[in-house]
Amino acid sequence: YPRWRESCISAPPPPTVTPTPGVPVLYPSVAPQFVERGQPVTVTAMPQPPAPGRSCTFNLFADADLNTWMDLPGMSTKSTDASGQASWSVTIPQGAVTGQGRFQVSCDGGSNAVKIIVID
Helix, strand or coil, X not given: CHXXXXXXXXXXXXXXXXXXXXXXXXXXEEECCEEECCCEEXXXXXXXXXXXXXXXEEEEEECCCCCEECCCCCCEEEECCCCCCEEEEEECCCCCCCEEEEEEEEECCEEEEEEEEEEC
């Protein structure tokens, strides 16, 4: 009876896990949401909690037929500004299919997508 108690007491403590600061929530936005091919659109990432200097990447546009673009002019990695946001301006490609598409952004491990509607 005392032996098992003794073994519990002598067991080493579990390792301490140091949390890595990440982004648990990421709110992306797009303006305008309805946009014609060849027209510019602004994508904004708002990681929560807001903090300057977070690394954010805008790297994917997928149209209604799931055609993807990962190299549009304007796509890049940026640091969030003093308000904790990062924004990019891109032009909808001429080859995009009409209908609902999405832009994907990620910041410090958090990722999310925002809908866009490509119109004629």
